[in-house]
Amino acid sequence: MAEAVSAFELLGGEVAVRGLVDRFYDLMELEPRFAPLRGLHPTSLDGSRDKLFWFLCGWLGGPAHYERRFGHPRLRARHLPFAIGVRERDDWLVCMALAMEQQGLDEAVRERLLAAFFNTADWMRNLDENRSDAL
Numbered sequence: 756m757a758e759a760v761s762a763f764e765l766l767g768g769e770v771a772v773r774g775l776v777d778r779f780y781d782l783m784e785l786e787p788r789f790a791p792l793r794g795l796h797p798t799s800l801d802g803s804r805d806k807l808f809w810f811l812c813g814w815l816g817g818p819a820h821y822e823r824r825f826g827h828p829r830l831r832a833r834h835l836p837f838a839i840g841v842r843e844r845d846d847w848l849v850c851m852a853l854a855m856e857q858q859g860l861d862e863a864v865r866e867r868l869l870a871a872f873f874n875t876a877d878w879m880r881n882l883d884e885n886r887s888d889a890l
């Protein structure tokens with residue numbers, strides 16, 4: 756019987772996830788269109804790179820590095836200090852979509868992941884943009 760394969764394994768494990776995260780933050784740092792998104796982050800992206808890498812390993816079905824270090828992710832609460840609306844959500848998603856493409860991820864995997872990233876990123880919105888359940 757075939758065993759269920761996690762997205763973590765489909766991608767290629769920790770090396771591939773680290774590569775994706777590094778590409779994501781390289782793009783955020785280098786592409787002028789992502790300057791507003793970059794501006795929300797600390798001067799050094801080193802900590803952000805590590806945290807997103809640890810988080811994504813678990814989120815994709817691999818080892819729970821983030822939880823082991825920090826406990827429950829409480830992602831929405833941790834994003835409350837940053838003003839996140841539709842623009843910020845979409846910038847984040849475009850940056851991630853480009854990173855996945857440039858890392859050569861299979862198209863079906865990219866589509867599946869982008870849909871999952873959309874749900875997480877949309878849930879992080881905290882600006883009142885005519886959404887009744889926003890803060």
Ligand code: HEM
Nearest residue numbers: 795796802803806807810833837839843844847875876879
């Ligand atoms: C919706 C647009 C988003 C914006 C504007 C945004 C922005 C930020 C910023 C500014 C930080 C702080 C960086 C730092 O402390 O070094 C951060 C942290 C983080 N973000 Fe996001 N983010 C977004 C979406 C997401 C999504 C979709 C995920 C996961 C799939 C994610 C995962 C994380 C994680 C794991 C951290 C570290 C939390 C911590 O331990 O402090 N973010 N994000």
